[in-house]
Amino acid sequence: MSSNPSRRQFLQAGMALPAAGLVSPNSLESVLQEPPKAKEPPKVVYRTLGKTDLKPSGVGYGIGYVPYTDVVARSLDMGINYFDTARDYKDSERIFSGVIKGRQRDKIIIATKSPSYKKEQILKDLDTSLKELGTDYVDVWHLHARDTPASIPDGALEAMRIAKQSGKARYLGFSCHKPYAMVDFIINTKVFDVMQMTYSYPIGGRLRNDAVDKLREAGIGVIAMKVVVAVSGLNLADFAGKPKATGEGPLAGIKWVLTNPGIGTTVPHMRTIEELEMNFRAMSEPYTAKDEQLLFVLNEQIRPDYCRMCYECEGKCPKGVPVAEVLRFLAYHDFCGNYHQAAMSFKGLAKEIRDVRCSDCSSCVIQCPNGVHVQERLIRAQELLA
Ligand code: SF4
Ligand code: SF4
The missing domain is CATH 3.20.20.100 (NADP-dependent oxidoreductase domain)
Known part of the structure; x- marks a missing residue:
């Protein structure tokens, strides 16, 4: 329908x-x-x-x-x-x-x-x-x-x-x-x-x-x-x-x-x-x-800051970063003002994922069709929440 x-x-x-x-x-x-x-x-x-x-x-x-x-x-x-x-x-x-x-x-x-x-x-x-x-x-x-x-x-x-x-x-x-x-x-x-x-x-x-x-x-x-x-x-x-x-x-x-x-x-x-x-x-x-x-x-x-949760980028990061999830956690802080929820959610990720640093990549393989600046936002998430 x-x-x-x-x-x-x-x-x-x-x-x-x-x-x-x-x-x-x-x-x-x-x-x-x-x-x-x-x-x-x-x-x-x-x-x-x-x-x-x-x-x-x-x-x-x-x-x-x-x-x-x-x-x-x-x-x-x-x-x-x-x-x-x-x-x-x-x-x-x-x-x-x-x-x-x-x-x-x-x-x-x-x-x-x-x-x-x-x-x-x-x-x-x-x-x-x-x-x-x-x-x-x-x-x-x-x-x-x-x-x-x-x-x-x-x-x-x-x-x-x-x-x-x-x-x-x-x-x-x-x-x-x-x-x-x-x-x-x-x-x-x-x-x-x-x-x-x-x-x-x-x-x-x-x-x-x-x-x-x-x-x-x-x-x-x-x-x-x-x-x-x-x-x-x-x-x-x-x-x-x-x-x-x-x-x-x-x-x-x-x-x-x-x-x-x-x-x-x-x-x-x-x-x-x-x-x-x-x-x-x-x-x-x-x-x-x-x-x-x-x-x-x-x-x-x-547009550059907020992930639309379309999941188009799912599974694309060679280091296994669940991009939409991490950007959602960051949004708990940046858009809801809730650091606790953001940090607790991030903490729930596996250690090897928490340890990834997007700043170590020269460029990101993910080109978001919705215009989100993925690498920049992930770096912010990792600096703030890891
Ligand atoms: S980062 Fe972009 S492609 Fe990935 S889920 Fe968010 S809006 Fe979709
Ligand atoms: S910057 Fe590198 S580690 Fe981070 S999501 Fe993009 S490809 Fe993955």
């Missing part, structure tokens, strides 16, 4: 605007000058998540490593109901549980994840999560970061089935960065109800759209993650004197994601009430040509 035709036509029209000379990568100011017109008050819009009976708000909440408790509480008051965390995120589950304490449990959709691969440990992780979250069930139980079928062995599948049968997990899923590599697996195994995938303006693309279409057709819900990382503008000022983004990028970015009817919810991490209030608007405001222009400008600004 193809993407929504009106969406596709709109996107094509929008992408034509820069070529028509209305905007250039350097004209961020011109895109942002026009004052916003008076609008209807923003409101929460609930969506469907595959064949589950969950009705998540289009803008959910990625709790992340550091829950901002006042922002999480305010989001609940505003009607946001989907909250994503993980066993790996240190004290995140426990801190989040303090915020939801005393609130009506069945109005809150809680998703968390196991980083483990063995049956016993996955089930143990679930019990730990339930204890930390102060609940006797989670709505969505994920396996964390699975990009190949081999990363979900039979024992893991069995653990997931047991979790659901026990009632401790209502629905099952996994998060991944390479959705097109996992679509057939998720459909054929018939164990999972949802997939959480990277999906955003710069890392959408045909392969990801085809994956979302296929999942939608199969009744599998899609949760979009990393929806605003690239267009947040965070840390852009650190890169070669480029202008700092104004903060409208995330709003436009989430609106863009929500134009895809196959997306059930999004899980941006939010640190301030202002950020929350801006992102919230994405549920009820239309995606406009101006949004498209802004995203185009931001995308061009980050």
